[in-house]
Amino acid sequence: MKYYLPLITVAALSLLSACNQNDEPEVVGGPADPMAQQLANAAPVELPPSVKESHQYRCKDNSLIFVDFMSDDKTANLRLKRDSAPTKLVAANPGEPFTAEGYSVEGAGKQITVTVPGKDALSCKA
Template sequence: MKYYLPLISVVALSLLSACNKNDEPEVVGGPADPMAAQLANAAPVELPPSVKVSHQYRCKDNSLIFVDFLSDDKTANLRTEKTGAPTKLVAAEPGKPFTAEGGYSVEGSGKQIIATLPGKSGISCKA
């Protein structure tokens, strides 16, 4: 029995070494991609901007507004309630006021802003 154990282990190792460890399937002569040329000539995909900073502002009329400034420095999301639907505000270029249809406007992006909401004139707000 002493002589069979090393022989059995050698046979087992030789069988295991013959296994193919490549997990990727091999595709040989598959169908051609009909959109290959269109994909090669497609414009690069641009991801939407991420939230750069979020602030909760207390305005002079004692109301709260919530503003998320996005990483492109030209877009902000304004909410009048913490869990409310955001209003997308867009600036013509970085540093200009963020505006949206309906009378929404936000000037500034730091700890103090001036917000204009529908039916209200510009209100000074602090974070």
């Protein structure tokens, strides 16, 4: 029994030493990617901005509006009702008014001025 243990150990080590020592992954079979060249040359993907601040404002006419300011400082989403679809407003440069199709939001933070179609500019506070 004493002689079998070293022989079994030597046999196990010799089997393990026969394993592939190559660090490169091997691709076995499978079709080539037909879009590999296009994907390699594609422009990097830019993610949309995330919400930086979200405020509920009470305006001078006692109405409520909801504004989400985005992390790129050039985009804001305006909602005239809590559950309504947002209107995307865009500023040409950070710090300038956010505008789109008759809508305008000037400022950020606690005090803003809002213009919506059919109404005069309203001063609103968070």
